[in-house]
Amino acid sequence: MISSKYTIRELNQATLLKTIIDKKEVFRAELAAATGLNKASVSDITKKLLDDQLIVETRVGDASTxxxxxxxxxxxxxxxxxxxxxDIGYNYLEGMLSYIDGTVLSSISKRRISIDAANVFDHIQQSILQLIKDLPETPHGIVGMTIGIHGVVFEDHPIFTPYYDLHKIDLQKELADHYDFPVYLHNEANLAALGEYTFSSHYQNLVSISIHSGIGCGIVASGKLQVGKHGKAGELGHSILYPNGRPCPCGNSGCLEQYASSKAVYEEFAQLKGLEYVNSDILTDYVKKGDTDATALLKKNAALLSIGINNIIMMYDPDVIVINSKLYEKNPQMIEQIHANLTSQFTKDISVRNTRLKGNAILYGALAVTAQHFLNIRKLKLGKEK
Structure with missing residues (x-):
């Protein structure tokens, strides 16, 4: 039934399991009607799923009329x-151990650190040891690890990481050689989109914009993550905002993320105020105190980002745009400012909102990748929203 410890490969079995997950609670005859499988096949498959403890019998339902x-x-x-x-940035690490449905068991956060090719393995290894200190016993144990990388990632390999040098090592191989569960590497913006799709939205078409050291967007169309032929789809931050503007590590000049990323905003405010360090908490505190520089900077950021959002809407016509940014989460007025800047006939009715995953969209997207591989279900929905 499970051809390897980590993957359910039999198509009918995956179809049946997805139906059970989607319906939350269902009886066998209903499964047969929903999937088109005959009752004997449903009986055989559910027995296998029960034996592998992937499903459970919960209660006796009501008899038919x-x-x-x-x-x-x-x-x-x-x-x-x-x-x-x-989720591993150039200056932070966030980690999570969870059940396969997204229930968090433990988490870790490291801030104001320096991540590079020489130390990233040690940071991950130490974090894993801390996360699994109280690992509960489950039928299948740890079935995978997925890592969000800030840069272009193709087939589990970082190929362009502008703000740290992880593209210089084969991190996936190093980790896979060390651990006995599958290891996956993905672009963090793509993971954020998959997290929103799997855990917080009923839509089949959405764009999630992640604003950190750079600006990336993950695109889900008809329930499928769009990564492009070489894994470069959604690199919104490298669209040109100002021709011949500030140089960017990508080789262009005037890229959007050189002006509108969180990194750019924090550095600009630090320079304005003569501060050594700025993050979302510090900048938000200045806004709450009525600082005019801080207020103007946030308004400018929303205006610049709305240009990128306008372009994304023109290309993909999504149901919803989700913003994944601690700065926007702590300053929801910036969403209103974006809406005020989306004035065209094509964009004015598109929903733009903050993430509902409390800044953890990348981690939940990473979990979604592991769950999809383990269960062999691509259009997987594990959230409560319908």
């Missing part, structure tokens, strides 16, 4: 497995 035996209800086992998820 025609009478007969009362059905036994089936549901997905949210504690069937665990997963490790990481």
């Amino acid at each position: 025609a009478g007969g035996r009362k059905p036994i209800m089936l549901t997905f086992n949210p504690q069937s497995a665990t997963a490790l998820s990481f």
Whole structure:
């Protein structure tokens, strides 16, 4: 039934499991009707899923109006497995251990650190040891680890990381050689989009814009993550805002992220105020105190970002644009300012909102990758929203 420890490969089995997950609670006859499988196949597959503790029998349901035996209800086992998820920037690390359904078991946050090719493995290894100190026993154990990398990632390999040098090493191979579970590397903006799709939205078409050291966007179309032929789709931060503007590590001049990324905003405010260090908390505190420089800087950022958002809407026509940024989360008035700048006939009715995953969209997207591989379900929805 499970051809390897980590992947359910049989198509009918995956189809049946997805139906159980989508419906939350269902009985066997209902599964047959929903999937088109005959009752004998449904019975065989559910037995295998029960044996592997991927589903559980929950209760006796109500009998039909025609009478007969009362059905036994089936549901997905949210504690069937665990997963490790990481978001690693050039100056921070966020990690999470969770059950396969997204229930968080432990987390770790390291800030104001320096990540590079020489120390990233040690940072991950130390973080894993801390996360799994109280690892619960589950039927399948840890079924994978997915890591969000800030840069272009193609087939688990960073190929362009402008603000640290992780493209110089084969991090996936180093980790896979050390651990006995699968390891996946993805672009962080793509993970944020997948996190929103899987855990916080009922939409099939969305764009998630991640604003950190750079600006990237993950694109989900018809339930499928769009990464492009070489993994470079969604590099919104490297669209040109000002021709012949500030030089960018990508080789262009005047890229959007050189003006509108969180890194750019913090550095500009630090220079204005003569501060050594600025983050979202510090800048937000100045805004709350009525500082005119801080207020003007946030308004300018929203105006610049709205140019990029306008262009994304023109190209992809999504149901919703989700902003994944601690600065925007702490200053929701910036969303209103973006809406005020989206005035064209094509953009004015598009929903733009902050993430509902409390700044953890990348971690939840990383979990979604692991879960998709383990369960062999691509259009996986694990959130409560319908």
